[in-house]
Amino acid sequence: MVHSTIRCTQCVLTEKTPNISFNEDGVCNYCTSYEKFRPHGERRLLRIIDSHRNKAKKYECMVNISGGRDSTYTLLKLRKDYGVKVLTFNYANPFTDEQAEKNINNMVRILGIDLIKFKHTSSIHESCFKNNLTAWFKNPSPAMVPMMCIGCKLIWKNVVETAKKLGISLIVSGGNPYEYTSFKKELLTVSRDVDLSTYYVQYIRGLAKESLKNLSYVKPHYLPTLLKGYLFANQTAIGPRVFASDIEKIDFFHYIKWNEKDVISRITNELKWNYPKELHSTWRFDCRISHLKDYMYMKTLGMTEKDDFYAKMVREGLLTRNQALARLEKENQLHMDKIAKILEQMSLSPKYFLT
Numbered sequence: 001m002v003h004s005t006i007r008c009t010q011c012v013l014t015e016k017t018p019n020i021s022f023n024e025d026g027v028c029n030y031c032t033s034y035e036k037f038r039p040h041g042e043r044r045l046l047r048i049i050d051s052h053r054n055k056a057k058k059y060e061c062m063v064n065i066s067g068g069r070d071s072t073y074t075l076l077k078l079r080k081d082y083g084v085k086v087l088t089f090n091y092a093n094p095f096t097d098e099q100a101e102k103n104i105n106n107m108v109r110i111l112g113i114d115l116i117k118f119k120h121t122s123s124i125h126e127s128c129f130k131n132n133l134t135a136w137f138k139n140p141s142p143a144m145v146p147m148m149c150i151g152c153k154l155i156w157k158n159v160v161e162t163a164k165k166l167g168i169s170l171i172v173s174g175g176n177p178y179e180y181t182s183f184k185k186e187l188l189t190v191s192r193d194v195d196l197s198t199y200y201v202q203y204i205r206g207l208a209k210e211s212l213k214n215l216s217y218v219k220p221h222y223l224p225t226l227l228k229g230y231l232f233a234n235q236t237a238i239g240p241r242v243f244a245s246d247i248e249k250i251d252f253f254h255y256i257k258w259n260e261k262d263v264i265s266r267i268t269n270e271l272k273w274n275y276p277k278e279l280h281s282t283w284r285f286d287c288r289i290s291h292l293k294d295y296m297y298m299k300t301l302g303m304t305e306k307d308d309f310y311a312k313m314v315r316e317g318l319l320t321r322n323q324a325l326a327r328l329e330k331e332n333q334l335h336m337d338k339i340a341k342i343l344e345q346m347s348l349s350p351k352y353f354l355t
């Protein structure tokens with residue numbers, strides 16, 4: 001008998017999704033417990049922005065840009081639609097995609113805004129990533145895939161330090177609320193309906209527990225980096241909250257409803273934004289590590305973050321189930337050539353990877 005994959009009849013998640021169950025109608029528990037996201041609205045966003053406008057200041061707000069679609073759109077809205085004096089901050093991530101780099105240059109030039117490009121003085125990002133990557137292959141666990149991103153988690157310290165130095169009191173991020181992948185929470189036993197700070201504590205506890213199962217992650221040399229990564233993981237983490245309590249930090253798409261069509265058409269037409277066509281996806285190509293993460297999730301779970309993301313878009317009514325399935329069919333291909341390049345950059349043999 002041929003075993004075909006069981007999929008939720010409402011979204012697109014399969015039986016392989018962590019902790020999934022289906023009711024008698026074949027609808028998954030991710031769907032039945034889902035609460036639609038409600039943005040706070042433009043009025044509230046403008047109220048915040050207006051409270052930071054200041055004629056005497058050179059910059060009224062800082063936006064972190066990666067060259068990806070959502071941070072690009074956030075910048076476009078703030079500068080062009082709302083006329084805010086913006087400073088952009090970009091981390092020169094050693095794994096930035098070439099097209100993302102071009103996008104950054106284009107948007108900064110077209111909008112005529114200043115850019116601070118932050119670079120680590122050491123190769124801490126690369127060496128920490130290499131350590132986590134080799135640790136992962138000793139005991140592949142889907143729960144530990146986020147450890148591949150530790151390098152970028154170090155950046156929030158520099159973001160808030162830069163804002164402080166320049167007297168900037170508002171930082172706007174382009175975080176997409178539909179990207180908070182629920183299956184990763186399940187893997188780290190983080191409750192689904194908790195506030196951000198509880199989520200953060202549970203998330204760290206989950207990662208720490210997993211690290212104890214595979215001690216290759218916790219080499220003494222990398223402990224300070226790990227700790228810094230945990231403390232400054234994102235704008236809601238303890239680090240930015242304590243260290244920069246006087247700076248307001250908001251997510252653009254928590255106020256304005258994320259509309260994929262509008263995002264892509266505006267940034268393409270107005271900022272010459274583009275994506276690597278061979279990927280068939282406009283989502284998350286800005287960092288090349290995403291190809292490796294796709295591989296890791298696919299090998300351990302038979303799914304990627306895209307399954308979760310598109311399932312959410314279906315629940316939100318932003319995509320039909322069939323559209324989502326068609327996208328997954330096309331976009332859930334592994335890009336081994338791009339992964340090979342990362343390994344080459346890390347002086348790891350592709351053979352090492354395949355065994």
Ligand SMILES: [Zn+2]
Nearest residue numbers: 008011028031
């Ligand atoms: Zn479902």
